Amino acid sequence: MITPELTALEALGIAIRSEIDAQELYKELADKCKNEFFKDKLLNLHKEEKKHQAILENLHQQLFSEIELKIPPTETIKKKIFGDFQNPESISDILRYAINLERKSREFYLDCAELVQDLSGKRMFRFLADMEFNHQMILTNELEMIEKYPS
DSSP, X not given: OOOTTOOHHHHHHHHHHHHHHHHHXXXXXXXXXXXXXXXXXXXXXXXXXXXXXXXXXXXHHXXXXXXXXXXXXHHHHIIIIIOOOOOOOSHHHHHXXXXXXXXXXXXXXXXXXXXXXXXXXXXXXHHHHHHHHHHHHHHHHHHHHHHHOOO
């Protein structure tokens, strides 16, 4: 959750870091995946997170063009916003982590939408919240399939 002392600029940096980390997670998952159909879904999520990063970087340029973009380190984000990562080993555990990450990302973006005063910024964060919810549902469906049909 966003704390009152977090600025819109800081929230934007955190959001960009979150998208970069999500890209890495989906790529890592895809590399471990033996099922080609599921692997393609993960690679599509990887590409979508790259698009989200570009959207956020464009928003930074629109709102804060005079300020250098500062992206916080991964560990800061995971602890501050998403909690500690337990380094799961199974695909099911990684999917559960990714589902939780998408859920928390959605909540974070909805909080950001309330924080940002610029109307286009509000819309952008709400759009990203919707996309993260979509990712959460895709991953939840995949987890259910893996649990029902492990082979």
